[in-house]
Amino acid sequence: TYGKERVHELIGKLKGEFISQNVIDNDPFSDEFEELIFPPYSIKEIGGAKIGIIGQSFPFTSTANPKKFTKGWSFALRHESLQEYVDMLRKEKKVDCIVVLSHDGFSVDQELAKKVKGVDFILSGHTHDPSPEPIIVNDTVIIISGSHGKYISRLDLDIKDKKVVDYSFKLMPIASHLIPADKAGEDLIAKWYKPYDKELNEALGTTKGLLYKRDTFYSTFDSLIGMAIQDEMKCDINFN
Template identity: 30%
Template sequence: MKYYGETQNTIELTERVEMSNSNKLTIIQMNDSHAYFDLHQEMFWEGDHAVYRKAGGYARIAALVKQIRAVSPNCLFCDCGDTFQGTFPAQKTQGKALIPILNSIGIDAMTAHWEFAYSPEVFQQRVAELNYPMLAINIFDKVTNKPVYPSYIVKEVGGLRIGLVGLASNIIDKTMPPSFSEGIYFTLGKDELPPVITILQIVEKVDLIILISHLGFPQDLKLLSEVQGIDICLSGHTHNRLSEPVLIGKTIVIQSGCHGSFLGRLDVELNDGQIIDYRHQLIEVKANTEPDPTVEKLVKEALEPFNDLLTEVVGETATALNRGTTLESTMDNFLLQALLESTGAQLAFSNGWRFGAPVIPGKITLNDLYNIIPMNPPVSTVELTGEELRAMLEENLERTFSCDPYKQMGGYVKRCLGLHVYFKIENPAGQRIQKIFIGKEEAKPGQYYTAAFVTMQGVPEKYGRNRKNSSELVIDAMRKYLSSHHPLSAELRGTYVVV
């Protein structure tokens, strides 16, 4: 396979891609849209600071896809997953509110991750309602050991035979609540991929193999360095905004942000089964994009039952709330401040979730609170020793920063308040933390500390004693906190310090 083209990030959507008279294909990628039905705030870095502007929405995505297809009819539109979870309407309907919308925007195939939040059984119901396939080479039934989903499909596009292979997130049965993987198990896919590649090449005689992956960008790069034969990898899970593709050997890798704020476009030219040219564009789904009227109507119908509830103003913030930073985030500081005040605990923990659209300074609505934590779990408490605290944080740091991408199994660093952690990011597993301070005192290995948390990802069940769920749900705790702290301040505190 040969590559002659350079990445072109300035291609206009209406520009016809000029290539030689051989076979051409356009691939559109959506990943990690997290059920953001309509326009929402998105964060962008400019120099030394963040700016915010509205982006996204499935009606605008549909319009852009139609524009691209009008110019490049040989086109595939693939979804890398994290689509059915992330907002209140999706959570309340277990993803069902999305079905008419997703079925109308022309997706060819998908894979999954947070889709299993409603249980594998419910997700099977959603998949049966879709007009395109869910693909996963690495999900198996615990009883029969048979694949739960098709590993691949072959699509005929403009005379080309394209093999689409799905690779779901492999961490679902390892780091997420047990209900997510009831009756099924997940593998990395490394062993299952080569035989399927052989089938596609020899039996199906495809011209191109595209991997639709939700492993994560670092994981995909390692996998592709070990498994040959994938031509294009559409990567998901880690919310990377790649303005240029990455080449791993002969494989082109792209990833396209999150929240449906971006689409990835990759135009390739083939000759005798070889990619001889390619161009790429990371497309911002801008607010001024004229929405597709059919999909816009479907979005309004899906959101209408929830509008009165979600538009309620519940507070005001002076701090821009976002999850755009790895070690600590203003959005989670707000969440943790509410946990501390609700419980009177010394420490507070939540998971390092990546999803959650920013909240800009000004009014906070109930919709904003559900975007922060759509699951609305109970506020929980536990007692942890200093030794358990260190072990839990070391485990989390390894899952975030492991030099082996296959051992990276989390989002960002676990969100914490009430302590300060000094650590060396480059040290091996179990040896990163130099000091932990609770207040002004160093944490004592045998001493117990009270901690508030949400979900088992905040404090895994193997840690601590006297674990309790309170009667208060976290949305109520955040509302109560806002009622006595206006405007809200939730600035970064330097909880983690890299030394």
């Protein structure tokens, strides 16, 4: 977690837009009290079609992190305001398609698709799940494309008479071992790691099996950490 100042600093360097309809100023002494922190949506004209994109930030940010990092900002699901933006983009801005760019998490986005009407696609993040096929909830198509640059997704839309009549989706894994490393990036990482070479290369033990980490899925390294904590704390059960 970076904190509000660092977030604004990074967004200032972003070569793109940062949008979110569910982060609000809740500092009663602020001039922006109860106003949105970020623009809620963006409209893109692509291939002759008008696409409305609404941002949805992780709604539990303030409870999943130390309060000091988000003090003065309010995070929530805010399905009611999301529905208002969907309706406004349809009726006033005359968009042909509505996409929600979401960091809710896959299970929460499934509920979003049930409660908010008129969303064509949800590009779902946070839980890091990849799925080669879209998941359809009511009339909303949910796309989940993994994380950490492991995949690239392609979504092609066929739009006629102000609505999506067909689409195609492809999830493509990135063969990172075939892509040449970026020299500047490698040098920077080596520079950061250099002061800790001794600690990072100290042998702490030997395992008979392979220890690996697989993001949100089960992994042997997660299992080892859980068992080590369980042994140290003398408890009967650990939740990974």
